[in-house]
Amino acid sequence: MTTIENEPETRELAGKRALVTGGSRGIGAAVVRRLLHAGAEVLTTARSATSTVPDGAAFVQADVRTRAGAEALAAAAREALGGVDILVHNAGGARPHQDASAIPDEEWQDALDLNYLAAVRLDALLAPEMRERCSGRIVHVSSAAVLTPIGPxxxxTAAKAALENYSKGLALELAPFGIRVNTVSPGRVATPGGEATREEWARLAGGPAQVNADDTTPLGRDGRPEDIAEAVLFLVSDRASWLTGSNVIVDGGEFPRG
Ligand SMILES: NC(=O)c1ccc[n+]([C@@H]2O[C@H](COP(=O)([O-])OP(=O)(O)OC[C@H]3O[C@@H](n4cnc5c(N)ncnc54)[C@H](OP(=O)(O)O)[C@@H]3O)[C@@H](O)[C@H]2O)c1
Incomplete structure (x- = not known):
């Protein structure tokens, strides 16, 4: 199993300043721990003040769904870190509904704001400083569910699909400035948000609360937040120096890639 404890401490991100959205639990918290372990200075954010932010990370309370929230976060990052070398937009999610027609207008907007526009706004606020330094790493967390969109x-998935398309275009625009932009698309990962969403979906469908991951995932288990954090670390490290505009799917082989 991948754990921070059995990873060699390379300090490959020593001197780097990282901003990770949604780092109070789940995948975001694992990313924060992984980047800290690799030597980065890390600021993270969530809407609620919480004791579950990993030790060693700075924290600021902010809601990234709004322009004001993104601006406050960028300002906090400049103040706490002096600038951002690595930006990981991880905060995301949405409640499932019975079918597409049951999704209220405000939840379409909310899904777009959280899963897509928050990344666009944060990038627009922080990429210009990366351009000036001719260096930067951006990772957007999407979802492998984009490959099999379904009504609920x-x-x-439409917001994440927009995020992936945008990420590719941004990568091309920023490549001449030494800034790499990549996407990580998790499959089914055991996190508080992921589990709550799947339970709600099962309730709506009238089925069992849990589908056995051994039956649906070729590698025979749900993902762990650390599985995704490892991919993020690789993408922001110099080991991925010729990777930009890529979408790394980390899903235990679950989703079809036609
Ligand atoms: N888990 C999976 O199976 C799975 C699969 C595919 C993709 N993903 C993607 O992976 C990412 C992380 O998912 P997760 O399962 O780790 O989620 P999670 O357990 O729900 O954690 C989400 C984190 O983001 C924060 N957050 C949520 N809304 C926010 C907002 N508006 N502003 C600032 N922070 C906010 C949460 O804190 P607060 O609630 O306090 O704000 C929390 O720290 C998401 O983009 C998700 O779409 C997850």
């Missing part, structure tokens, strides 16, 4: 989650 269309607000979510």
């Amino acid at each position: 989650f269309l607000h979510y």
